[in-house]
Amino acid sequence: MSTGIPFPPLSPELFSISLFGMDFALRWYALAYIAGILIAWRLAVVAVRRSTLWPESTPPMAPARVEDFLTWIILGVILGGRLGFALFYEPGYYLSNPLQILKIWQGGMSFHGGMIGVTLAALVYCLRNALPLLSTADLMALATPPGLLLGRMANFVNAELWGRPTTLPWxxxxxxDAAQACGQAVGQLCARHPSQLYEAALEGLLLGAVLLWLAFRSEALRRPGLLTGVFGLGYGLARFSVEFVRQPDAQFVTPGNPLGLAWQLGGQGLTMGQILSLPMILLGVVLIIRARRAR
Structure with a gap:
């Protein structure tokens, strides 16, 4: 496994400064969150300003309301992503150490948990302000892929969430030490799938391009729920597929379960990421069928 591309000399920190005896750093991952939120905000504003894109030429909200709505979404992402990681991936540890859940700066966020948090936050906001649920969800789906693209690229820069060992030229x-623990011969290096870049390409670039085309070059937004369904189906399939080459979380890997399957039967099974992606795929299909059948 010695053949492969050496990891580039990248630092997780964009820059750091020392003030009053304390170190402050801007990390690429934090920058990805900030940039993703800003891009999502601008995309949402552009979309709601074009009233002809929406059913009966009525956007789900006024441009001035987008910022207020975005505040709720940010809270949903952070709270849901952190709680989802604690409950889905390391429940034993965090139930024994609940205060550790608050230390989000130590890392550990779940996309599926963030998705649940965003859904609940948007649901409450829509009900409080009498906004159309499905059209608001379509607006969120349109604005999400840029953040996924930047987040996965930040994962690569951080040299985290890498894939399984491979002999492929890329x-x-x-x-x-963890990345190099592939069971290879002594003195050889271990090359792994850059699964972060696979996800960036599928969840960010490809899915984002499809949603942009549907929103601005077809009449997809006139069918409430269609873009949300395409997002759920597209993200679910992309994540499900990449899980085949993505290294599972360490807590799932045991001598009797080297593939880190969270559910298995007869030697076959699914990873936690695949299990959590199945409801998204199913919901996406249901929403697409519903939107296409509706007048």
Missing amino acids: GVIFPG
Whole structure:
């Protein structure tokens, strides 16, 4: 496994400064969140300003309301992503150490948990302000892929969430003892799938391009729920597929379960990421069928 592309000399920190005896750093991952939120905000504003895109030429909200709505979404992302990670991936540890859940700066966020948090936050906001649920969901779906693209690229810069060992020519030799523990011969390096970049391409670039085309070059937004369904189906399929080459979380890997399957039967099974993606795929199909059948 010695053949592969050496990991580039990247630092997780964009820059750091020392003030009053304390170190402050801007990390690429934090910058990805900030940039993703700003892009989502601008995309949403552009979409709601074009009233002809929406049913009966009526956007789900006024441009001035987008900022207020975005505040709720940010809270949903952070709270849902952190709680989802604690409950889905390391429930034993966090139930024994509940205060550790608050330490989000130590890392550990779940997309599926963030999705649940965003859904609940948007549901409450829509009900409080009498906004159309499905059209608001379509607006969120349109604005999400840029953040996914930047977030996965930040995962690559951080040399985290890498894939399984591979002998393919584009395998990356990630640094660190954990990444290099592939069971290879002594003296050889371990190359792994750059699964972060696979997800960035599928969930960010490809899915984002499809949603932009549907929103601005077809009449998809006139069918409430259609863009939301395409997003759920597209993200679910992309994540489900990449899980086949993505290294599972360490807590799922045991000597008797080297593939880190969260559910298995007869030697076959699914990872936690695949299990959590199945409801998104199912919901996406249901919403697409419903939207296409509706007048």
